Amino acid sequence: MKVGVPKEIKVHEYRVGLTPGAVREYVAAGHRVMIETNAGAGIGATDDDYRIVGGTILTSAAEVFASSEMIVKVKEPQPSEWCQLRENQILFTYLHLAPDPDQAKGLLKSGCTAIAYETVTDPHGGLPLLAPMSEVAGRLAIEAAGSALKRSAGGRGLLIGGVPGVQPARIAVIGGGVVGTHAARMAVGLGAEVTIIDRSIVRLRELDELFEGRARTRFSTIDSVEEEVFAADVVIGAVLVPGASAPKLVRRSMLSSMRKRAVLVDVAIDQGGCFETSHPTTHADPTYEVDGIIHYCVANMPGAVPLTSSQALNNATLPFGLALANKGFTAVLENPHLRAGLNVHRGRLTYEAAAESLGLPFSPIEQAAA
Ligand SMILES: NC(=O)C1=CN([C@@H]2O[C@H](COP(=O)(O)OP(=O)(O)OC[C@H]3O[C@@H](n4cnc5c(N)ncnc54)[C@H](O)[C@@H]3O)[C@@H](O)[C@H]2O)C=CC1
Ligand SMILES: CC(=O)C(=O)O
């Protein structure tokens, strides 16, 4: 198959869809890989690094889109990208369609087959192509909170771990999945006082064992969320209902009862955010203030550490990408986990939770593929 890798164009997005190591694997499996010039610059991979492993360098994104049967990216396609997609072309990338009606309409209009990394599943009920970036974002969330807490950045002027004799920051993590667990690990490591809130008792049991008393766990209710948010210096938003818009667990009316200049880090912003007052920000201008509370809502947090992130992402996407390159759409029909990733096919929305959030008709894959 002809596989194309355009350069990412989101603000301060430095990751790349395929690393040279991954291109080598595709080429070894008999595929032709076309990479836009400088696509790997953010991870220090030169055009020659791609040529050495058998890739072909093209001078523009337009050439990559025009000549490829499958496009492998990182971030959801931007308007200038989705208008270059076409029927019978596979798009393999993050999509986050639920909060993004314009992109959804663009993809539907293109007629392409779009597989969202974030809804591909594994046999253990996990999301294997979201997990590596959630690990990165969870860890980064505490760094982001530490920066935003500085008085010079508008925050409370608090050091996360405190110092001997002075109490540390109190951190509430809402959602104890991959992001939440990695955020909690970093926060506990720094010496913060950490509470993790989740609606899954099974997950809370696992977290209780994992942290051995170094983080508290609470079942998610209106009461527990309110109590923890009001007492927190930092709140990390890390909930997910796969494919759907995030539930708004922190309302604007709650901000006035919070500690002044506390920090909200809404990692779930790519699914619309779990704080009512969240809107997406960029690495260029990551924070803003509402009612005295600092908000950090960067939708592509792992893009800031592209060396770590591109490697971790490629480790996870490689087997699925190779299956798509080897078998085309048949791979989606044969593999239930790849099938779970199918969000758009030939002008139809094939992911029910996304369709519901968008208020658009849902077509089961059998209908869409007929
Ligand atoms: N901003 C960014 O750059 C990035 C954002 N993300 C996003 O972070 C979010 C979390 O991802 P993961 O941790 O991988 O998901 P996950 O599925 O591992 O964990 C989500 C957790 O939220 C819990 N949850 C759902 N509804 C809840 C509620 N009402 N109250 C409390 N807990 C609730 C679930 O039980 C689950 O444990 C997703 O929206 C993901 O797309 C992930 C990576 C990068
Ligand atoms: C998951 C996601 O949106 C990201 O890594 O940017």
Ligand SMILES: [Mg+2]
């Ligand atoms: Mg996004």
